[in-house]
Amino acid sequence: MRVIANDENIKLAGSIIKKGGLVAFPTETVYGLGADALNPYAVAKIFEVKNRPKFDPLIVHISKFNWLEKLTEKIDEQALKLIEKFWPGPLTLVLPKSEIVPDIVTAGLKSVAIRMPSHPVALALIDSAETPISAPSANPFGYISPTTADHVEKQLGDKIDLILDGGKCPIGVESTVLSLLDEPTILRPGGLPIEEIEKVIGKVKIQTKSEKILSPGQLQTHYSPRTPVKIFSSIEEILDKRIENAGILLFKKYDFEVKAKHVEILSEKGDLVEAASNLFSALHRLDEAGVDVIYAQEVPEVGLGIAIMDRLRKASGKKIE
Template identity: 80%
Template sequence: MRVKATEENIKLAGKIIKEGGLVAFPTETVYGLGANALNPYAVAKIFEVKKRPTFDPLIVHISKIEWLEKLTTQVDEKALKLIEKFWPGPLTLVLPKSNIVPDIVTAGLPTVAIRMPSHNVALALIENAETPISAPSANPFGYISPTTADHVERMLGDKIDLILDGGKCPIGIESTVLSLIDEEPKILRPGGLPVEEIEKIIGKVKIQPSSEKILSPGQLKKHYSPKTPVRIFKSLDELSEINETENVGILLFKKNELKIKAKHIEVLSENGDLIEAAANLFSALHRLDDSGVSVIYAQAVTETGLGLAIMDRLRKASAPAEN
């Protein structure tokens, strides 16, 4: 069932979470598929519905700082500085977990990923549920993340208890995940908070490449993928090599004057604004995937600010399937 995110419906959604159900809800980044983070049986439903492997940990969403003390065993000075500056917002912190966090949430790791979303609907839902909420993106595992209730309804509508429609997600790309477990802070997933902003607060951070050991969501080499193959191109000159008879879709960073031969073209930002491009990325990929093209050519962007997160998503979308 899909409903508008009214006060009454948010209360209903909170009741569903309390009773062990699943609710899709908007955050400032993407739509999440939420369950009571402290109920392992409810969390197991997330993995079942998404067909998500259990080695991939989930992010725990909170609405009050008080929950941090209950969910973790240590919050250091760097974490406190980042929380003061960026919470609520698109920053997830990986910290040592306490015993109340079920192992299914953390994939058996001794750490837990926590964030406080800034979306009013998300915060109100967590308050009404009276519990932290585990919530990966509300889509089948590995597919393009949802940034509208339409995306969620099309992909999971008949499999979950409720969809709270709160409109389009303003940031449109998942949160930045930062591990503070080791002495050297590490970005495990670039996202909606640019790395440069984090470094202004705590100094230089390392960007961890995708690896065999999954320490946070979004670290698999192939992820965020449309069913249609994606190929990244750097120069518009490369488009001249496309055969006129090819059934091609093109994802452009910004508008240009070239006459491009393609069945379907999406432009992320008329003026080449990275914030606007990030907000439109997943919706554009959804439209291209639904257009019936046989291949999607995606234009590379500069890897500064949100460009780092955009390129992370495009590389994972274009990666070959893992055996």
């Protein structure tokens, strides 16, 4: 069932979470599929509905800072600085977990990924449920993340208890995941630019490859449409291709027309914030357009461009040939 995210329906959603049910809800990044993070049976439903592998840990969402002390064993000075600056917001911190966090949430790891979303509906839902909420993106595992209630309804509508419709997610890519277990390390670039983190705690390591999955979004293939995706660098590359039955994902608008079966433009003026906000919606539309292939243009890898390119590479696997 899909409902508008008003006070009455948020209260209903909170009661569903308390009873062990699943609720899709908006955050500032993407729509999440939420369950009571302290109820392993409820969390198990997330994995079943998404067909998500059990080795892929979940992020725990909180609405009040006092939950942080209950969920973790250690909160160091770096974590406190980042929390003060960026919470609520699109930053997930990986910290040593406490015993109250079920192993199914963390895939058996001794660490837990936690964030405090800034979206008012998400915060109100967590408050109403009176428990931290585990919530990966509300879509089948590996597919394009949802940034509208329409995306959720098309993919999971008949499999979950409730969808809270809070409109389009403003940031449009998942949170940035930063591990503070040892050396500060970016496990997943996302909605908070890495440059902003480095202004607070100094240089951070960016993990490019790992044999062990320490956070969501680390698999090499992820965020993928059903249609094959190929990345290209310059517009000249694509003009030389036979693209009559192709979809084109452009970073910005050009003075000339790019002819293809379906064209999406992330930002007419080439703004990375706008491009990130539109990325997943554009990929959804391209995937539904009946094209044989999606050609996606590279964006500058600064700010949110790092997160955009991370998603495009995991959707494609390789550059255009």
